[in-house]
Amino acid sequence: MSDWPGDPIEQLVGLLARLPGLGRRSARRAALKMLMQPDRVMLPLAAALQAAAAAVQPCRICGNLDTRNPCGICRDPQRDRGLICVVEGVAELWALERAHAHRGLYHVLGGTLSALGGVGPEDLAVQPLLARIAGAGEAERVEEVILALPATVDGATTAHYLSDRLVGSGVRVTRLAQGVPMGGALDVLDEGTLAAALKARRDL
Amino acid sequence: MSDWPGDPIEQLVGLLARLPGLGRRSARRAALKMLMQPDRVMLPLAAALQAAAAAVQPCRICGNLDTRNPCGICRDPQRDRGLICVVEGVAELWALERAHAHRGLYHVLGGTLSALGGVGPEDLAVQPLLARIAGAGEAERVEEVILALPATVDGATTAHYLSDRLVGSGVRVTRLAQGVPMGGALDVLDEGTLAAALKARRDL
The missing domain is CATH 3.40.1360.10 (Dna Topoisomerase Vi A Subunit; Chain: A, domain 2)
Known part of the structure; x- marks a missing residue:
C-alpha cells in the first residue's frame, strides 16, 4: 500500500467509500477484491458506470x-x-x-x-x-x-x-394503508404501528 | 425502472452487487445515488477503476x-x-x-x-x-x-x-501475540482468547 496522494488505489478506495452502505473499511475490501481480478469486475463496472451516466436521465413527466x-x-x-x-x-x-x-x-x-x-x-x-x-x-x-x-x-x-x-x-x-408488515412479529413493532393496525382492523 | 436485460441501470446494479459488503438492495441504493449526480461520483469512479486496473499489479517479490x-x-x-x-x-x-x-x-x-x-x-x-x-x-x-x-x-x-x-x-x-484486543470487554471475549491471554500474562 502506498501513502502518497494521487495513488490510484487510494483514489479508488476514496471514491468507493462515498457510496451509501460502504464505509472506508468495506471500500478497501471491495477495491482489493476487484484488484485481484481486474478483468472480471473492474473494467466491466467502469464501462457500466460510463454507459449509465451517459444514458440515464430524469423523466420529464414523472421524474423517474x-x-x-x-x-x-x-x-x-x-x-x-x-x-x-x-x-x-x-x-x-x-x-x-x-x-x-x-x-x-x-x-x-x-x-x-x-x-x-x-x-x-x-x-x-x-x-x-x-x-x-x-x-x-x-x-x-x-x-x-x-x-x-x-x-x-x-x-x-x-x-x-x-x-x-x-x-x-x-x-x-x-x-397507503398503515398496519402490521407482512411477517412482522407483533412484539417488536412500535406502538404507533400497533395502534394504527388495531384502529384499521377489518372483518375476516 | 425498466426490466429488460441489457438495461444500463440493471447492469450497473448487478455489477455493484458483486462487491463484497454490498447486497442487491444496497447496490440499488448506491446506483441511485450515483445516477442523481453522475458527474460528481459516477464518471470519476469509472475513471478511477480504469486507472487502477491498468496500473496495479502484484509485486514480484512479496505479492503486495x-x-x-x-x-x-x-x-x-x-x-x-x-x-x-x-x-x-x-x-x-x-x-x-x-x-x-x-x-x-x-x-x-x-x-x-x-x-x-x-x-x-x-x-x-x-x-x-x-x-x-x-x-x-x-x-x-x-x-x-x-x-x-x-x-x-x-x-x-x-x-x-x-x-x-x-x-x-x-x-x-x-x-503474533495472542490476547485481549485493545478496548475489548472481557465478558464478550471467547474462552480461547481469554485462556491464551491469561497464560501469556506479563508482569506490570
Missing part, C-alpha cells in the same frame, strides 16, 4: 430515472393513466415497481415538506404535479392520486398539504 | 498489490530487509501497514493450508518464500520471519508447517 425520456412507465400503454402514485423519491418508485402492486403512473416529488429542514412546496415537484393533473386531456383524465409518502411527521405534513391543494380538482386523493 | 513492481514497500530503503512478515493476503498486509507497527518487509502467502478446502503448500507462495530467504545476499540476510497468520486452525497449521520448513535455515521464526 430511465434511459428513455419520457420513461418506460410513462410510455407504457398498459398503464392506467388515470391513477398517479406520488412518491418521495426514485428509490420509493423502484420499490413499488418491484412489488408489482401499482398499475398506474407515478410522480416523484423529490422530497417531503420539512419545517426543520427548510423544505417548502417550491423545493418539491408540487407545481408540476398540479399542472400535470390540470393539463391532462379528456381521455387521460386523472381520477385518483395515491399519496405513497413515508409514515413520518414530514410525510404526513406533505400528504395534508397536497390533499389541500387538490381540493376542488375533482380528483380522489388516497394514501 | 501496487502501481510499482517491485512494490513501494520492497523498494523502500528505510525498511529492515532482515525482517519478513508472512501474511495470508494483501488485506492483512494493508491492515498491518495501517497500524504502522512493522518496519520490515512482507510476504503474501495467498491463503492458508486447509485440509478441508484442499489447499496444499503448492497452492501457496511457500516456495517463493523459501527461495527468497535462501537467495538473499549477505547484506540482506533474513534474520527473522514473523508469521502473522490468522488465529484459526488453518492458520496454526500453516504456521507449524512454515516453521518446520524453516528449521535449519538459521532464521528466527516468531508469531
Whole structure:
C-alpha cells in the first residue's frame, strides 16, 4: 500500500467509500477484491458506470430515472393513466415497481415538506404535479392520486398539504394503508404501528 | 425502472452487487445515488477503476498489490530487509501497514493450508518464500520471519508447517501475540482468547 496522494488505489478506495452502505473499511475490501481480478469486475463496472451516466436521465413527466425520456412507465400503454402514485423519491418508485402492486403512473416529488429542514412546496415537484393533473386531456383524465409518502411527521405534513391543494380538482386523493408488515412479529413493532393496525382492523 | 436485460441501470446494479459488503438492495441504493449526480461520483469512479486496473499489479517479490513492481514497500530503503512478515493476503498486509507497527518487509502467502478446502503448500507462495530467504545476499540476510497468520486452525497449521520448513535455515521464526484486543470487554471475549491471554500474562 502506498501513502502518497494521487495513488490510484487510494483514489479508488476514496471514491468507493462515498457510496451509501460502504464505509472506508468495506471500500478497501471491495477495491482489493476487484484488484485481484481486474478483468472480471473492474473494467466491466467502469464501462457500466460510463454507459449509465451517459444514458440515464430524469423523466420529464414523472421524474423517474430511465434511459428513455419520457420513461418506460410513462410510455407504457398498459398503464392506467388515470391513477398517479406520488412518491418521495426514485428509490420509493423502484420499490413499488418491484412489488408489482401499482398499475398506474407515478410522480416523484423529490422530497417531503420539512419545517426543520427548510423544505417548502417550491423545493418539491408540487407545481408540476398540479399542472400535470390540470393539463391532462379528456381521455387521460386523472381520477385518483395515491399519496405513497413515508409514515413520518414530514410525510404526513406533505400528504395534508397536497390533499389541500387538490381540493376542488375533482380528483380522489388516497394514501397507503398503515398496519402490521407482512411477517412482522407483533412484539417488536412500535406502538404507533400497533395502534394504527388495531384502529384499521377489518372483518375476516 | 425498466426490466429488460441489457438495461444500463440493471447492469450497473448487478455489477455493484458483486462487491463484497454490498447486497442487491444496497447496490440499488448506491446506483441511485450515483445516477442523481453522475458527474460528481459516477464518471470519476469509472475513471478511477480504469486507472487502477491498468496500473496495479502484484509485486514480484512479496505479492503486495501496487502501481510499482517491485512494490513501494520492497523498494523502500528505510525498511529492515532482515525482517519478513508472512501474511495470508494483501488485506492483512494493508491492515498491518495501517497500524504502522512493522518496519520490515512482507510476504503474501495467498491463503492458508486447509485440509478441508484442499489447499496444499503448492497452492501457496511457500516456495517463493523459501527461495527468497535462501537467495538473499549477505547484506540482506533474513534474520527473522514473523508469521502473522490468522488465529484459526488453518492458520496454526500453516504456521507449524512454515516453521518446520524453516528449521535449519538459521532464521528466527516468531508469531503474533495472542490476547485481549485493545478496548475489548472481557465478558464478550471467547474462552480461547481469554485462556491464551491469561497464560501469556506479563508482569506490570
